[in-house]
Amino acid sequence: MEEKDIFEKVIEILKPYVRETEDLKTATKETDILNDLKVNSSRLVDIILAIEDEFDIEVSDDEADEVQTIGDTVSLIAGKI
Amino acid sequence: MDSKQAPAHIREKVLKTIPQKHPFRFVDAIHTLSTEEISGEYKVTGDEFFFPGHFPGRPTMPGVILIEAMAQVSVVALGIYETMVSGGDLNKVTLFTECDIEFFNVVSPGSKILIYGKKMYFRRGKIKSKAWVTLEDGTLVARGHLAGIGADI
Numbered sequence: 001m002e003e004k005d006i007f008e009k010v011i012e013i014l015k016p017y018v019r020e021t022e023d024l025k026t027a028t029k030e031t032d033i034l035n036d037l038k039v040n041s042s043r044l045v046d047i048i049l050a051i052e053d054e055f056d057i058e059v060s061d062d063e064a065d066e067v068q069t070i071g072d073t074v075s076l077i078a079g080k081i
Numbered sequence: 082m083d084s085k086q087a088p089a090h091i092r093e094k095v096l097k098t099i100p101q102k103h104p105f106r107f108v109d110a111i112h113t114l115s116t117e118e119i120s121g122e123y124k125v126t127g128d129e130f131f132f133p134g135h136f137p138g139r140p141t142m143p144g145v146i147l148i149e150a151m152a153q154v155s156v157v158a159l160g161i162y163e164t165m166v167s168g169g170d171l172n173k174v175t176l177f178t179e180c181d182i183e184f185f186n187v188v189s190p191g192s193k194i195l196i197y198g199k200k201m202y203f204r205r206g207k208i209k210s211k212a213w214v215t216l217e218d219g220t221l222v223a224r225g226h227l228a229g230i231g232a233d234i
Contacts, residue, residue, distance in 0.1 A: 042178035042230045045207045061205050 001081060006055075006074045013050045014070075017043045029071030055081055087114040087162060098161050099153060100174050104130050107150035108196065111158060116166055119198045121154045127190025142188035147214060147223050152177055155198025155212035156229040163203045164231070173231035178207070182225035186216070193217050206231040 011024050018024060019038035023031075033039050039047070048064045051057070051073070057080040067073050087095070092111040099108065111121045125142055132140040157175045164171055188194055194214050201209040213224035 040178070042207060042228070045202070045205050046209075049202065049204070064205070 001078075003074055003078055006077050006081075007070065009054060010051070010070055010073050010077070013047060013054060014039070017047060027070055029069060029074060031070045032068055033070065033073070034068070051077060057081060084115045084117045091162075091165075095158050095161050095165070098171060099157050101149075101153055101157070105149070106153070107146060108153045108158065111154070114158075114162055116163055116203075117200050119154055119159045119162070121158065121196050122193055123150055123196065124193045125188055125190055129190075132190060140190050142192075144182075144184050144223070147184070147188065147194075148180060148182050148227070150194065150196055151182070151198070151212040151214060151223065151225075152180070152227050152229065154196040155210035156208055156227050159198050159200060159210060160203070160208040160229060160231065163200075163208060169206070170231070172233075173206070174234050175208070175229040176232045176234070178228045178230050180225060180227040182212075182223055182227070184223045185221045188214075188216070188222055194222060201226065 011027060014024060014037065015021055017039045023037055031037060034041055044064065048059050052059055055077050057077065059076065063076060067076060092114050095114065096111050107123045108121045109123050111119065113120045127140060131143055131146060135141060135143050160175045161171065194216060196214050198210040198212045201211060207228060207230040209226060209228035211226050214222040216222060
């Protein structure tokens with residue numbers, strides 16, 4: 001799977017958790033999930049679980065702690081599939 | 082997956098560890114407890130602080146208090162037990178993060194409500210559970226899901 005496809009899937013996964021879905025239209029790999037998209041930090045667990053289900057991978061708590069941007073998320077996934 | 086039932090003294094310890102106390106405690110007993118499921122009860126005495134205002138002359142248990150009762154059982158108590166079993170930090174307080182609850186019937190003073198929880202996940206200090214409340218005769222009062230996360234406050 002190309003990174004572009006992973007990026008699009010990540011955007012879909014984030015949709016239910018962002019404050020404004022409009023913000024996802026201009027999101028880039030540098031977009032910060034908590035600060036730019038105003039995702040509630042308690043929802044990161046739900047996002048990680050959704051990523052694990054979507055890509056059939058396992059993400060450790062330590063790996064999840066390192067994720068800040070959409071690009072971090074895409075790289076993490078790309079390294080596991 | 083450990084679905085072994087916790088013995089009575091552990092259920093009592095979990096109950097005592099719930100940080101919410103009178104007049105904001107809405108669980109009197111835990112009947113069943115495992116790392117997957119929990120059930121408990123609360124007797125609505127009619128002396129609760131909110132009845133004079135909700136509603137004058139027509140005391141009705143507020144939906145937000147029913148949600149609190151569901152949270153105290155399915156999120157707080159189940160989360161405490163999960164934390165005990167996994168050797169986590171019991172000094173953290175479980176803060177409510179989100180819920181989606183539907184109501185089906187009202188609860189009046191004198192009723193006993195039965196509260197049930199089934200874990201959806203417990204991860205990174207966050208617990209999410211399906212929960213439902215019935216009257217003693219099985220009448221469904223509320224159902225939905227709730228989540229909370231352990232925090233230092």
